[in-house]
Amino acid sequence: MMKKIPHRIYLTEEQMPKQWYNLRADMKELPAPMMNPATLRPATEEDLYPVFCKELAHQEMDDKTRYVPIPDEILEFYKMYRPSPLIRAYNLEKALGTPAKIYYKFEGNNTSGSHKLNSAVAQAYYAKKQGLKSLTTETGAGQWGTALAEACSFFGIPLTVFMVKASYEQKPFRKAIIQTFDANVIASPSNTTDAGRKILQENPETSGSLGCAISEAVEKAVTTPDCRYVLGSVLNQVLLHQSIIGLESKIAMESIGEYPDVIIGCAGGGSNLGGLIAPFMQDKLTGKANPRMVAVEPASCPSLTRGKYAYDFCDTGKITPMAKMYTLGCEFIPAPNHAGGLRYHGMSPVLSKLYHDGYMEAVAVQQTKVFNAATLFAKQETILPAPESAHAIYAAIEEALKCKETGEEKTILFGLTGTGYFDMTAYTSYLEGKMNDFIPTDEDLQKGFDKLPKIPGIQG
Amino acid sequence: MMKKIPHRIYLTEEQMPKQWYNLRADMKELPAPMMNPATLRPATEEDLYPVFCKELAHQEMDDKTRYVPIPDEILEFYKMYRPSPLIRAYNLEKALGTPAKIYYKFEGNNTSGSHKLNSAVAQAYYAKKQGLKSLTTETGAGQWGTALAEACSFFGIPLTVFMVKASYEQKPFRKAIIQTFDANVIASPSNTTDAGRKILQENPETSGSLGCAISEAVEKAVTTPDCRYVLGSVLNQVLLHQSIIGLESKIAMESIGEYPDVIIGCAGGGSNLGGLIAPFMQDKLTGKANPRMVAVEPASCPSLTRGKYAYDFCDTGKITPMAKMYTLGCEFIPAPNHAGGLRYHGMSPVLSKLYHDGYMEAVAVQQTKVFNAATLFAKQETILPAPESAHAIYAAIEEALKCKETGEEKTILFGLTGTGYFDMTAYTSYLEGKMNDFIPTDEDLQKGFDKLPKIPGIQG
CATH class of the missing domain: 3.40.50.1100 (Rossmann fold)
Structure with missing residues (x-):
């Protein structure tokens, strides 16, 4: 009789991967490069330094290294x-x-x-290693904000989370859990950034969006010394x-x-x-x-x-x-x-x-x-x-x-x-x-x- | 070098226990017997049949069988x-x-x-096996109610949960998750039972208690055909x-x-x-x-x-x-x-x-x-x-x-x-x-x- 496959398969610590895999290294054609909106030229790694910490900017642009x-x-x-x-x-x-x-x-x-913790811990770690003093991010449904708050709390980095206003109001428990991990939570759009104020002026009743919360988080990161922005998806x-x-x-x-x-x-x-x-x-x-x-x-x-x-x-x-x-x-x-x-x-x-x-x-x-x-x-x-x-x-x-x-x-x-x-x-x-x-x-x-x-x- | 103990130790399915252990079989002195309040005599297994299904009544009284x-x-x-x-x-x-x-x-x-699911699945299973048509229980913080709703939903047994009124009102999400698993949730004390009506009469503003919700759940079980009561602790x-x-x-x-x-x-x-x-x-x-x-x-x-x-x-x-x-x-x-x-x-x-x-x-x-x-x-x-x-x-x-x-x-x-x-x-x-x-x-x-x-x- 064939041995029945168990319901749950857990790897041992020894079996756990020790490297991440960079899919771009095997793509026949690479994605088109990011574009710097100021120069309308492909963005360089250095272009990203004001937004991301250096190691993450490098990972963002590195399409050669297969295993990291x-x-x-x-x-x-x-x-x-x-x-x-x-x-x-x-x-x-x-x-x-x-x-x-x-x-x-x-x-x-x-x-x-959720799975968001997998990248949150990496991003918090590299920021800490670079000696950054704080981070910003946005969160929609709240999974990413929670994950990053956990990671930042563990590595001792202050975090500001711009939370889409609709979620902020409808998910008070999400907000509470993020705060339990010591993060500062701001409903977005807010009047703490130019981007937020502009959006509020155009549409004072808006319940916010991820794109809008990203704008606020990026602005706060680039205008605060030793602060960077981190994102839970897309990148x-x-x-x-x-x-x-x-x-x-x-x-x-x-x-x-x-x-x-x-x-x-x-x-x-x-x-x-x-x-x-x-x-x-x-x-x-x-x-x-x-x-x-x-x-x-x-x-x-x-x-x-x-x-x-x-x-x-x-x-x-x-x-x-x-x-x-x-x-x-x-x-x-x-x-x-x-x-x-x-x-x-x-x-x-x-x-x-x-x-x-x-x-x-x-x-x-x-x-x-x-x-x-x-x-x-x-x-x-x-x-x-x-x-x-x-x-x-x-x-x-x-x-x-x-x-x-x-x-x-x-x-x-x-x-x-x-x-x-x-x-x-x-x-x-x-x-x-x-x-x-x-x-x-x-x-x-x-x-x-x-x-x-x-x-x-x-x-x- | 000694091998480092892993962070998480998971048993394999083969290693998982196949028997429960009955602590009473090894106690030097047994707990005093339950007392039937009507007769003021020790309760018998049969005394419990109107409340619990037979196998569970047996487990309740069996202080001899070491491994079940x-x-x-x-x-x-x-x-x-x-x-x-x-x-x-x-x-x-x-x-x-x-x-x-x-x-x-x-x-x-x-x-x-929580751990409550461990007993919930056992109690739902034995009830199903006996051919019972419904179950009742109470829940306070809501962990037990959720666990039993999951188990009853899996085995296809209708469940009524008397939820302590304070929790019912303060924990709408707990109520929602219990309802997602098809259980009927009633705030306790309620006017659906004599016990509930009596408590409400004495104290109309009460926010309820576990003891009170138990009274209602037991009453409903013993007054409904092919219905029994299940409890998540104490027993x-x-x-x-x-x-x-x-x-x-x-x-x-x-x-x-x-x-x-x-x-x-x-x-x-x-x-x-x-x-x-x-x-x-x-x-x-x-x-x-x-x-x-x-x-x-x-x-x-x-x-x-x-x-x-x-x-x-x-x-x-x-x-x-x-x-x-x-x-x-x-x-x-x-x-x-x-x-x-x-x-x-x-x-x-x-x-x-x-x-x-x-x-x-x-x-x-x-x-x-x-x-x-x-x-x-x-x-x-x-x-x-x-x-x-x-x-x-x-x-x-x-x-x-x-x-x-x-x-x-x-x-x-x-x-x-x-x-x-x-x-x-x-x-x-x-x-x-x-x-x-x-x-x-x-x-x-x-x-x-x-x-x-x-x-x-x-x-x-």
Whole structure:
């Protein structure tokens, strides 16, 4: 009799990856370079020094180094909450009656409640090492703010978090947990920055957006001595750190003789998806294997499926470098009835390029379907997922049901990025039948596209 | 060089215990029998059938069977979220500068957020197996209600949860998560039961209590066909199921060549503490080892340290059997400013007996000190603890600091029962300096003692 695969596969400390994997080193064509909005020339590493600490600016630009050693201090921190389990969803499979084998990598078992801690600890560590005196960031749903507050508290670096006003008001417990880790939380837009004041002047009633909070955090970083800005998604450096998710997943799957036919992740800015797929995409880029990879995004913020592949600012205030990515326009704000995260107007330039070149698929899903999948999953697998993560659950269930029709025994791997503990308002709204779907019209989206920046000779 | 002990020790599925351990089988003197309030005679297994399903009534009374096989269906459920990690608190040790080795068993990595799921799944399974059609229970802080809702949803048994009104109103997210798992949640006291109506009549403004919610849940169970009551603490059967915590801890410690000098757990009704210490207490009772064991309770609800060892009802409405235990009187309600759980008026009869016979110590701690320990721990170990669990953290830190003075390299094991995600109101109150301590006066407590039941020939 074949030995049954355990429900949960944990790597030992010895098995844990000691290096991050830099996907760009294996890409046939690299993403287009970031553009300095002042010079309209490709940004250099030095251009980034006022915003990011030096090591992170280097990681942002380095598309050559394939494997980056994880510093010991970060490895030690990882060992406090990692390895995260790879879990075989036996009960979900049974409930669906599918011949497919469903695995998920669960990143929610730490106090930040999500995978965001993987990059937060790296960014806080490098800032500390450079002798910086403080950091700034933004947070939307609050997972990133919590993760970075934890990391900064551990390394003893003061942190200011610009929290999207809608979240600040609707998620007081998220704010409280960030404050428990000593961070200063400011509702964005605020009157503490020029960018915030400008946005408030134009729209005093705004509930804020990620792009706007980024503008404020970057402004505060560049105008405060020995202060830098850190970001929880989109960036190359973040995908590098998050590769720990995929690397652990791959080792764990190998240890049980498995390899995924399809890999599914939710996609907002791309931090989780980029990390999860990294080593599998390496196999695809180098011809070793050919798994399908699927990005799942909300229908209310469909950057990959309905956005333009173009240069755009990373923030609403237009003070960051421009990146070529799938974007809905940097002033796009998703409908207020959209629950949870995945609200960013753009998508990681690396993932955008891979999607553009056909290495990756994307689907957009309406949120009532997502919550339907979330509650089904919770009842079968005992984990209440974050709404973000539940996008991947929905797509994994769809794949598994297709296998039921065709009889294929596919191996599905999806990323379960976090828990839904702080999203109970959304769950209640779903339970009470008060949750709506919202799909922007083509006209809605065109307004965003019309405002994309013009770059002579590159983008008209 | 000696191999460094990993931060997290996970058992494999093969190493996981297949049997629960029944501590009573090794006790030199057994706890006094439960008393039927109608007959004032020791309760029989049959007396319990209207309240508990048969297998659980049997487990409640069985003080002979040392090891009880865990049914396969429960083992399979355990494998979805267990083994829970045994964690070496390297960073806490470093922050304290102690030579002590601190380990904790973390039970918060499941959606119920605590160890309560260990008994919930067992109780739901046996009820299903007996063909029961519904269950009732009460919940205070909400951990038990969440856990049982998860288990009942998995086994397809409708559940009604009487939630202490104060929690119902102050913890809407707790209510929401219980509802997500399909349970019916009623604020207690309610007008759906005689017990609730009576309490409301006497005190219309009451914010409820655990004892009162138990009365309502028991009444509904015994007056509804094919319905039974389940309880998350205090009972012998609960301690039996929770022995999984201690059994896993012991195997994990043995695997790294460790044995605890002192074992520390928070104590409300005793479910976590009783489970954690079980196999170590076996060693103590059988003379194999002599570890210290410490119960940590809130100063505002000090059943062990200031209660009377006497027969008392398990509920405020006085409809349950009477148990001999340390109690503050079944009408005792802790001060409303007391955060979190550990609010029960009594203590597990097994633990009460062991404490009475000198096998166990107890301390009472004020809550501001508890939250101080909780935030220190969170910043060092990245886990935000439940206020309940933080009682054990406080005492573990005190032990470690004593070791710092004496230079002793003691091995400390404590139970980290759950996460504080649903306790952010209390954390905020602590952060803002608005948290008060409350210690009942001797006169306060005497009022409870004066109402202890009279049992001719046994208790005057």
